[in-house]
Amino acid sequence: MFGLAKKDATLLLVVVGLTLLAPFILNPFPTDSAMAQFNAGYPDLMQRFVIFGIFAIGFNILFGLTGYLSFGHAAFLGVGSYSAVWMFKLLSMNVIPAIALSVVVAGLFSLLIGYVSLRRSGIYFSILTLAFAQMSFNLAYSVLTPITNGETGLQLTLNDPRVLGISQTADGSIPVTGLFGLEMRSTYTMDVGAWAFQFNVGYYLCAVALLVAFYLAIRIFRSPFGLMLRAVKSNQQRMNYTGLNTRPYTLAAFVISGMYAGLAGGLMASMDPLAGAERMQWTASGEVVLMTILGGAGTLIGPVLGAGFIKYFENIFSKINDNVLHGWFSFMPDGLENFVITIIHPFIGKGWHLTLGLLFMMVVIFLPGGLVEGGQRIATLFKRGKKDDDGADTSKATTPAE
Helix, strand or coil, X not given: CCCCCHHHHHHHHHHHHHHHCHHHHCXXXXXXXXXXXXXXXXXXXXXXXXXXXXXXXXXXXXXXXXXXXXXXXXXXXXXHHHHHHHHHHHCCCEHHHHHHHHHHHXXXXXXXXXXHHCCCCCHHHHHHHHHHHHHHHXXXXXXXXXXXXXXXXXXXXXCCCCCCCCCCCCCCCCCCCEECCEECCCEEEEEECCEEEEEEHHHHHHHHHHHHHHHXXXXXXXXXXXXXXHHHHHHHHHHHHCCCCCHHHHHHHHHHHHHHHHHHHHHHHHHCCEECHHHHCHHXXXXXXXXXXXXXXXXXCHHHHHHHHHHHHHHCHHHCCHHHHHHHCCCCCHHHHHHHHHHHHHHCHHHHHHHHHHHHHHHHHHCCCHHHHHHHHHHHHHHHHHHHHHHHHHHHHHCCCC
16 A cells, blocks of 8 residues: 555554544543543644654654764754744745745755764764754854844734735734634534543644655655665665765755654644744754654654653643642542652652653663564563463363363
8 A cells, every 4th residue: 555565554554543533542531530631632732742753753764764863953843943934924824835945944954964964973973963953043042033033933923024915814913824724723622421522723734744754754764765774874884895875875864854853843833833942952852862762763653652752741741740649649648648749749740851761761771672662562472472372272172082
């Protein structure tokens, strides 16, 4: 199907199902229940899951296939966001031209940075990309203020000279982003008993972009180009000794990865037309590294899982506070309840980074292949148990009666 092997086609169908049914999957608890705070089926959060999934997929093409660790990919995310907002200000509020410009500009910017950075490898490459990212952040924050609007961030105004659209609506407000008449913020809520499921136009646009990005990633992984990138990761020096120039391949991977980041930045601006320099900080680059490693570097679905895991912790787990804990442990005696809450307190709320850090260390130590490896181990255990049961049944059936 679509030129994919059966295994890859099945994986693509699984991703399609997960993205389309996300409003149901991410809202397992009734709206009015005590566990409703763990629901993640909100339009803004689902959009973040998908957008950062695209960001991580692109980064995985570089890091997972070639082994080149970049700490500067947030620069392409920020450039994509700035490009999209400028398109909204100058042309129209249609998201398609804005997203297209984001991908193109991020690709050109990554070509420039990659051409310089890829002259070195290993830790020197990582340091160069980190330096470029910090330079980009400082330029956006202070030097290029006429273009980026500095620390305030680039945003829409009522005086924007929009060529193919209106500068303001009839009621004097700023127009909203849309897709041929469909507003990105439009949301339909379906009430089913005690559950409320929200279907957002912007989320499904991001979901379509994720599916296209995921499909292209599969084709890259299975192509001769992908095999060449794996060979670079395995032993680039040996390839150079054979007379094969690997720089065009690594540069192509770097540019493709940067274009994925630009796509993510364009989608972020399309959902919320605002671009700030903070999106270009090195911490944002470090976050996508964590997503990729946590999910499983070099795997197809791992970066998507890692992005969803981290964003869930950031937006849902971080909301658990002492009041919530008191509600959970109210059945305990007061002294024991306070003791348990004192123990748990450093790991929740603002301390969610500590919990995530501990989980990340455990994954790196015990599951080097990330969450994907963990899932594979669990599946292997189930298969082994099933084989043992089948073997026991077979031995009973073939044992002659005495």
